[in-house]
Amino acid sequence: MLVSFLKGGRRLFALAVGAGLGFGLSAVAxxxxxxxxxxxxxxxxxxxxxxxxxxxxIVRFADGSYFAFPQWRWTVCHFQQLMPTSPVSRxxxxxxxxxxxxxxxxxxxxxxxxxxxxxISFGEAFERNFTDGLVILHEGxxxxxxxxxxxxxxxxHGAMSVTKSFTGLLAEILIAEGNLDENRRVDSYVPxxxxxxxGDATVRQVLDMTTxxxxxxxxxxxxxxxxxxxAAGNPLPKPxxxxxxxxxxxxxxxxxxAGVHGQAFGYKTxxxxxxxxxxxxxxxxxxxxxxAARIWSRIGAELEAFYTVDSIGTPFAGGGLNAGLRDLARIxxxxxxxxxxxxIAVVPEAALASIARGGSKSAFAxxxxxxxxxxxxxxxxxxxxxxxxxxxxxxVHGQSLYVDPAARVVIARFASHPEAGNAANDPTTLPxxxxxxxxxxxxxxx
Amino acid sequence: MLVSFLKGGRRLFALAVGAGLGFGLSAVAxxxxxxxxxxxxxxxxxxxxxxxxxxxxIVRFADGSYFAFPQWRWTVCHFQQLMPTSPVSRxxxxxxxxxxxxxxxxxxxxxxxxxxxxxISFGEAFERNFTDGLVILHEGxxxxxxxxxxxxxxxxHGAMSVTKSFTGLLAEILIAEGNLDENRRVDSYVPxxxxxxxGDATVRQVLDMTTxxxxxxxxxxxxxxxxxxxAAGNPLPKPxxxxxxxxxxxxxxxxxxAGVHGQAFGYKTxxxxxxxxxxxxxxxxxxxxxxAARIWSRIGAELEAFYTVDSIGTPFAGGGLNAGLRDLARIxxxxxxxxxxxxIAVVPEAALASIARGGSKSAFAxxxxxxxxxxxxxxxxxxxxxxxxxxxxxxVHGQSLYVDPAARVVIARFASHPEAGNAANDPTTLPxxxxxxxxxxxxxxx
Numbered sequence: 052m053l054v055s056f057l058k059g060g061r062r063l064f065a066l067a068v069g070a071g072l073g074f075g076l077s078a079v080a081x082x083x084x085x086x087x088x089x090x091x092x093x094x095x096x097x098x099x100x101x102x103x104x105x106x107x108x109i110v111r112f113a114d115g116s117y118f119a120f121p122q123w124r125w126t127v128c129h130f131q132q133l134m135p136t137s138p139v140s141r142x143x144x145x146x147x148x149x150x151x152x153x154x155x156x157x158x159x160x161x162x163x164x165x166x167x168x169x170x171i172s173f174g175e176a177f178e179r180n181f182t183d184g185l186v187i188l189h190e191g192x193x194x195x196x197x198x199x200x201x202x203x204x205x206x207x208h209g210a211m212s213v214t215k216s217f218t219g220l221l222a223e224i225l226i227a228e229g230n231l232d233e234n235r236r237v238d239s240y241v242p243x244x245x246x247x248x249x250g251d252a253t254v255r256q257v258l259d260m261t262t263x264x265x266x267x268x269x270x271x272x273x274x275x276x277x278x279x280x281x282a283a284g285n286p287l288p289k290p291x292x293x294x295x296x297x298x299x300x301x302x303x304x305x306x307x308x309a310g311v312h313g314q315a316f317g318y319k320t321x322x323x324x325x326x327x328x329x330x331x332x333x334x335x336x337x338x339x340x341x342x343a344a345r346i347w348s349r350i351g352a353e354l355e356a357f358y359t360v361d362s363i364g365t366p367f368a369g370g371g372l373n374a375g376l377r378d379l380a381r382i383x384x385x386x387x388x389x390x391x392x393x394x395i396a397v398v399p400e401a402a403l404a405s406i407a408r409g410g411s412k413s414a415f416a417x418x419x420x421x422x423x424x425x426x427x428x429x430x431x432x433x434x435x436x437x438x439x440x441x442x443x444x445x446x447v448h449g450q451s452l453y454v455d456p457a458a459r460v461v462i463a464r465f466a467s468h469p470e471a472g473n474a475a476n477d478p479t480t481l482p483x484x485x486x487x488x489x490x491x492x493x494x495x496x497x
Numbered sequence: 498m499l500v501s502f503l504k505g506g507r508r509l510f511a512l513a514v515g516a517g518l519g520f521g522l523s524a525v526a527x528x529x530x531x532x533x534x535x536x537x538x539x540x541x542x543x544x545x546x547x548x549x550x551x552x553x554x555i556v557r558f559a560d561g562s563y564f565a566f567p568q569w570r571w572t573v574c575h576f577q578q579l580m581p582t583s584p585v586s587r588x589x590x591x592x593x594x595x596x597x598x599x600x601x602x603x604x605x606x607x608x609x610x611x612x613x614x615x616x617i618s619f620g621e622a623f624e625r626n627f628t629d630g631l632v633i634l635h636e637g638x639x640x641x642x643x644x645x646x647x648x649x650x651x652x653x654h655g656a657m658s659v660t661k662s663f664t665g666l667l668a669e670i671l672i673a674e675g676n677l678d679e680n681r682r683v684d685s686y687v688p689x690x691x692x693x694x695x696g697d698a699t700v701r702q703v704l705d706m707t708t709x710x711x712x713x714x715x716x717x718x719x720x721x722x723x724x725x726x727x728a729a730g731n732p733l734p735k736p737x738x739x740x741x742x743x744x745x746x747x748x749x750x751x752x753x754x755a756g757v758h759g760q761a762f763g764y765k766t767x768x769x770x771x772x773x774x775x776x777x778x779x780x781x782x783x784x785x786x787x788x789a790a791r792i793w794s795r796i797g798a799e800l801e802a803f804y805t806v807d808s809i810g811t812p813f814a815g816g817g818l819n820a821g822l823r824d825l826a827r828i829x830x831x832x833x834x835x836x837x838x839x840x841i842a843v844v845p846e847a848a849l850a851s852i853a854r855g856g857s858k859s860a861f862a863x864x865x866x867x868x869x870x871x872x873x874x875x876x877x878x879x880x881x882x883x884x885x886x887x888x889x890x891x892x893v894h895g896q897s898l899y900v901d902p903a904a905r906v907v908i909a910r911f912a913s914h915p916e917a918g919n920a921a922n923d924p925t926t927l928p929x930x931x932x933x934x935x936x937x938x939x940x941x942x943x
Contacts, residue, residue: 102777103746103809111808112581113734131803132583132810135558140651143799145591205586288559288733300549331548353589355801357577362557363549364578 086469088178091121093201098125099132113287124467127183127209127448128201130359130373135286137366139356139374140343147351147392149377149384152192154494162486165422165478176483180449180476181468183208184376188384188461189491198376200467207354207373208465211446214358214372215323217382219431221341222258222326223402231333233258240329243300248308249325256312257329258430259410260322263310268319276306280321284361298363299324315417316410316428320369323431327368338366349397350385352378370446376463383454383461402430407442407456409434422477439488447471451480458488458495532915534624537567539647544571545578559733570913573629573655573894574647576805576819581732583812585802585820586789593797593838595823595830598638600940608932611868611924622929626895626922627914629654630822634830634907635937644822646913653800653819654911657892660804660818661769663828665877667787668704668772669848677779679704686775689746694754695771702758703775704876705856706768709756714765722752726767730807744809745770761863762856762874766815769877773814784812795843796831798824816892822909829900829907832888848876853888853902855880868923885934893917897926904934904941 089095097108110122112133117126130136160173177185183202187195202208210217225231233255238245240254252262267275279295283302296302303325327338334341339358347356354375358366385391386407390398410429420426427434434442439457444450449466451473462484468476535541543554556568558579563572576582606619623631629648633641648654656663671677679701684691686700698708713721725741729748742748749771773784780787785804793802800821804812831837832853836844856875866872873880880888885903890896895912897919908930914922 099810102774102783103744103811109809113808129810131577132581132806134581135578136582137578143592143651146589205589298549328548337548360578362559363555364545365549 086121088181088199091124091181091469092199093121093125096121096125098122099129120469123448123469124181124183124200127465127467128206130209131207131357135360135364136357136371136373137337137339137360137364138343139339139347139358139372141352141355142343142348144348144351146353149188149381150192152189152194153196154189154194154491156494157187157195157487157490160483160486160490162482164482167478171479173483173487176479179479180464181466182449183465183467184463186376186380186461186463187487187491188380188463189495190459191384191388193377193380194491196377202376202465204375204377205354207356207375209446209450210372210374210379210444210465211370211448211450212320212323213379213444213446213450213452214368214370215320215431215446216444216452217342217346217372218323218326218330218338218368219258220382220398220402220406221330221338221345222254223405223430224345224398225330225333226254227399227401227405231329237325237329240332241325243304244325244328247304248306249303251308252312254326254329257322257325259414260316260318260428260431261313261411261414262317262319262322263308263312263314264317264319264321265307265309266319266321277320284365284367286360286362288362298361299365299367300328300363303328314414316415317418318428323369324367326431327366330368337364338368342372346382346385346397347378349395350378350381350392352381354378376465379452379465380461380463383452383463386454387456387459387461406430406432407434407440409436409442412436422474422481437485441484441488445473447473449473449476449480453484455484455488458492460488460491462487532567534627534645537570537627537915538645539567539571542567542571544568545575566915569894569915570627570629570646573911573913574652576655577653577803581806581810582803582817582819583783583785583806583810584789585785585793585804585818587798587801587824588789588794590794590797592799595634595826596638598635598640599642600635600640600937602940603633603641603933603936606929606932606936608928610928613924617925619929619933622925625925626910627912628895629911629913630909632822632826632907632909633933633937634826634909635941636905637830637834639823639826640937642823648822648911650821650823651800653802653821655892655896656816656818656820656825656890656911657894657896658766658769658816659825659890659892659896659898660814660816661766661877661892662890662898663788663792663818664769664772664776664784664814665704666828666844666848666852667776667784667791668700669851669876670791670844671776671779672700673845673847673851677775683771683775686778687771689750690771690774693750694752695749697754698758700772700775703768703771705860706762706764706874706877707760707857707860708758708763708765708768709754709760710763710765710767711753711755712765712767723766730813732806732808734808744807745811745813746774746809749774760860762861763864764874769815770813772877773812776814783810784814788818792828792831792843793824795841796824796827796838798827800824822911825898825911826907826909829898829909832900833902833905833907852876852878853880853886855882855888858882868920868927883931887930887934891919893919895919895922895926899930901930901934904938906934906937908933 161170163170183200184198226233238250244250248264256262268277269275283296284299356374359371386403410427412427415427432442439455441455444452449468451464453462604619607616609616629646630644672679684696690696694710702708714723715721729742730745802820805817832849856873858873861873878888885901887901890898895914897910899908
């Protein structure tokens with residue numbers, strides 16, 4: 052799934068994807084700019100509705116149309132129907148309902164977006180971010196919940212790079228248990244990576260993405276590594292003239308070193324895929340089964356989740372998770388409840404604390420994220436270091452899981468913003484989340 | 498999914514599938530005859546185990562290896578990982594546990610297989626049928642439950658043509674409600690089928706498979722229609738030189754009439770696909786959503802189910818359902834409980850009665866099933882007309898759901914027998930089921 056590691060700059064359309072894959076794809080794009088949440092609503096546009104759908108309303112993986120906008124607003128809820136996937140079992144028990152204490156006053160919030168001259172309303176922000184679902188927990192109770200676009204509470208949505216944070220959480224769990232050594236070299240877990248850039252990196256360097264890697268994510272360059280990574284992981288049969296790596300694992304063995312490890316943060320999806328390989332070797336379990344055993348089956352999840360997989364069935368550790376929105380929020384709540392669910396320890400507190408305390412701010416600063424000044428990256432989570440100690444899981448097109456320990460607030464959002472990079476929605480997203488937290492804190496104090 | 502409509506004769510291997518598809522596939526087969534349940538155990542053979550799996554233990558959809566034996570014993574639990582699928586939601590409520598009253602004495606049953614000179618044990622039958630899971634309900638309680646091969650109670654298994662019986666049940670529900678007219682012509686629901694064989698058939702003729710169709714299921718003939726049907730429904734991109742129909746629906750429009758409708762039973766998968774199309778048009782819902790709304794979300798199912806889909810997302814009504822075994826048993830139990838779950842009507846009794854009373858024995862006799870003498874076919878279920886009024890859903894490779902109303906017994910079985918046609922396992926299966934029923938009835942009388 053190519054799209055999951057698009058992080059910056061403008062979103063590319065199907066034509067570029069096709070070129071990058073080296074497959075003969077035909078571009079599909081409806082010419083309408085600028086799109087709004089309303090004009091791109093997948094229910095109104097009727098993607099894949101009807102038996103059969105009209106030809107101009109069919110969305111496919113193979114021709115790249117799944118990746119074009121506005122089809123993307125349908126795609127984000129339907130990866131299972133587009134490609135092979137592997138389940139993350141919720142187990143067989145009863146779901147554990149999240150208690151509710153709904154706060155309709157949340158809709159009255161208004162706030163000033165970064166760089167804007169006037170405030171906008173909560174509802175405007177919901178639309179402007181092409182939000183598909185938003186759940187706000189306060190003190191463990193649902194304070195707000197709303198769905199739009201293709202999503203409902205019975206459905207799942209691509210988590211994109213929020214996936215990374217769950218891969219990271221699993222790694223932190225194993226480290227806290229002593230089942231994974233953060234100081235060991237990667238090649239001691241995965242000998243196949245010995246000659247790659249990852250070989251002499253430590254597990255912790257991979258986990259904090261301070262590895263020195265030659266891996267280009269320049270989406271305007273058809274020869275960029277990011278396209279080769281996507282082609283390797285594409286589950287469709289490779290074209291006859293294809294000579295590149297044929298799986299995520301094979302791709303990782305080809306990543307060359309650039310610079311030194313441990314100095315600067317560099318957000319590169321391949322670190323998470325390498326982490327997935329390390330986890331599979333350390334536990335003997337594929338990632339989907341590991342996530343099910345350690346977390347999904349133990350939090351009272353309502354919906355089975357799933358990962359997209361490559362042609363040999365490897366879950367895409369860097370971006371392939373699809374899940375229900377309330378289940379996403381349950382993961383955030385774990386951090387506020389010391390890793391316990393109904394008093395039973397699910398995640399070691401040390402694993403959660405490792406993430407919450409953040410990583411090196413100076414290493415992070417080197418990456419130059421203008422809107423994330425003072426943040427750090429730790430265990431594949433984004434740590435704000437604000438006065439509340441908030442941290443986030445973030446995925447392209449607006450996916451986010453925001454955890455504010457001081458305010459005991461969790462904000463889980465799925466979205467299908469036309470621009471992949473979160474730089475496009477952060478000016479609205481980050482002040483919104485701060486405003487929600489302040490509003491709920493003010494309400495608590497009253 | 499080609500394999501789902503293999504019903505008779507010897508099982509074909511990947512080479513034939515490749516030829517039939519017109520795709521350039523390479524055959525994979527491990528030469529060992531005869532296979533036993535033990536020697537073909539997918540856990541022992543290690544299919545898709547490891548990160549990555551060894552090259553000779555990789556199973557793929559695209560190269561046909563998924564369909565070779567013994568890989569097939571892994572495949573039956575992993576269709577989601579091999580191809581695109583569409584979910585059948587169980588809803589968000591708590592599963593409704595099946596009560597247990599286990600009867601270890603069931604394992605002491607022995608019985609005489611059809612045509613055999615000596616009895617075999619229950620355990621031998623379990624092995625001989627390559628059973629992956631067996632659940633026996635008596636009086637609504639689990640009397641016996643055992644898993645093997647790739648299956649566990651948290652997993653799902655291809656139901657193969659048991660799928661047809663659920664498509665049929667949905668149709669009977671709509672008929673009982675007055676939302677589908679069994680006497681109307683098919684083309685009044687699906688105008689696109691007007692010029693096909695289905696156009697002037699009634700809904701009931703399709704539902705009882707008494708249509709007169711030119712549709713060859715001769716698996717030894719590479720030009721047989723069954724391969725063209727599989728190629729049409731194959732979700733992978735079509736080869737450049739492919740000129741045939743490109744979806745299940747398109748294929749149905751090409752089916753020509755042979756003979757007259759309403760006279761003889763002819764087991765042809767395309768009837769069920771046509772029924773799926775009729776249901777989608779009558780309800781406005783795709784089949785996966787219809788099954789979820791009408792049944793899956795209302796029986797306290799433990800696991801989400803799913804359908805395999807073609808390249809435009811159409812669920813394979815004739816054979817694409819994958820489900821948990823206890824959930825399969827729950828559907829059987831519906832028939833014994835008058836369509837009610839916890840006193841709430843889920844399925845109209847008239848729909849269940851329509852199936853249970855069976856169809857035309859003379860129409861069925863014309864099809865010449867030697868081992869099923871005196872049976873009939875109604876609403877896409879196989880009706881024994883034995884003294885207990887038992888009826889079955891049946892799928893290739895040994896899938897079955899056996900309902901005995903008089904004995905209040907349900908037997909749900911998933912299997913991965915190397916031979917597709919149930920003629921290969923019926924000599925063991927049918928006397929076994931009768932012996933189980935007699936054993937439980939005798940126990941009840943004691």
